[in-house]
Every structure is written in C-alpha cells, then in structure tokens.
Amino acid sequence: MTWISKSVTGLGLLFLAHACYSAHEHSALHSTSTAALSSIASHSTTASNVTSLPIDISIETVVAVFVICVGLVLGSPELRPIQWRVWAGKIEREGEKGFMSSDGTVDKDYVGNPFRVLESRPGFIDIRKQRKEFAEWVREGGVAVGAPKS
Template sequence: MTWISNSITGLGLIFLTHAGYSAHEHSALYSTSAATLASISSHGGTTPTVASLPLDISIETIVAIFMICLGLVLGTPELRPIQWRVWAGKIEREGEDGFIGGDGEVEKDYVGNPFRALESRPGFVDIRKQRREFAAWVREGGQPAPASKS
C-alpha cells in the first residue's frame, strides 16, 4: 500500500506544481497585457478590469490538494489503541508479528512485553508475617544460625 500512497501523493504534488506555474504565468501575462491596456486606456480615459484566475487552474489546484491529502492519509500507519492495556495485550498475543510495518520490518517503537518488569519483580513484603517470625525467633532464644562452612 505504500507505493500507492506515494504515487498518489507524488502525482498530486506534480499537479499542484503545474497549477502554481499556470497561476504564475497567468498573472505574468495579465500584468503585461494590463500594462499595455493601461497605456492605451490612458489616452481613452477607461480603466482596465481586473482578471480573476481561470476556472481550470482553480479546479486543478483543488484536485491536487485533494490528491495530496488522500495520498498522505493512505500512507499513515494503523492507529494504536488509546488504552495502554489494549496495546500491551496485542503485544502479548501477537509479539513482533503484530508490529511489522508496510516495509516488512518491525516498527521502531516495538519494545516487547511492557508488563515484563511487573511480572518479574519480587512479590510484596508481608511485614506482619516477618514480625511474627521475628517474635518467634526472639522467644526461642534469638541465637543466630551458625554459618555453614563449605
């Protein structure tokens, strides 16, 4: 799909360039003819009228801009979910295969499982359990365990 969007965008840019050049040529030709008419009309006393841009140049400009917008929209990657948990779920289900772009390579912002740090962290510390174990240890005499010699 990338080559289609690039070709549509390129064709739109060519049309837009042609429309700009045509508008420039029209204004240059009009200014030359207006100067000639002004010199003629200064003898006759009438003022020249202002010419607007021809309809075909205006239509070409609008079509070119529409084509450029269409090509850019077709070339955008798929939108990611707003909720991070949905995106992370897709990573866990599909892995790298779910993030292969139009060029066949893994996207640059693929980082793997985003929950890996949460899944590999140690469990929560139970302070009350540790306090009971310490109290039991103190009641038993509180002697440190001998270090094993290896």
C-alpha cells in the same frame, strides 16, 4: 510508504506544480496585457482591471491538494489503539509480528509486554509473618551479624 501511496502523492505534486505554473503564467500574461492597454489608453481614466484566476486553474489546485492528501493517508501507518488494555492485549497476542513496518523491521517504540514490570514485582510483604519469625529468632537466642557474643 508503499509504491502506490508514493506514486499517488507524486502525481498530486505534479498536478499542484502545473496549477502553480498556470496561475503564474495567467498573472504574468494579465499584467503585460494590462500594461500595454494602459499605455495606449489616455491617462484620465484610471480604472483597475482586477480579474480572478480561471476556474480550471482553481479546480486543478483543489484536485491536486485532494490527491496529495489521499496519497499521504494511504502511506500513513495504522493508528494505534487509545485504550491501554487494548494496546497491551495486541502486544501479548501478536508480539513482534503485529508491529512490523512495511519494510519488515520492528517499530522502534516496540518494548514488548507492557505488564512485564507488574508481573515481575515481588508480592506484598506479610508484616505479621515477619514479626512472628523475628520473635522466634529472638527466643532462640538470635544474635545480630557482626555483634560480639556475650
């Protein structure tokens, strides 16, 4: 993560902590004022006063979560292509330079050319050619290795 994304995420966390503290203080003040009023009032009326959070605390919470999301998205690495041919083409064109992280190191899952195995495998076996070579070897009196000569 860059310092910009870290600072935006930190600012969002600070906003969220303030919103949580404000919500806690609001509920604590509301519960103490309700307890004081209920001790003064007669016991015959038992109506529950349920109040919701003030709108400024709710807005601060939503804004804080949005700022945290923006900070995390700014710090996330670039998405990789879904199609294998696009991914392999990028590896062949850019090499290790295309997979450097922000701190200058190569990603841990960089393996190089993904087609290396296909390019280094042997070609197809020509059975007819091998059969012809074997027939010529037998005509010439070929003897198996390790077999006694007669």
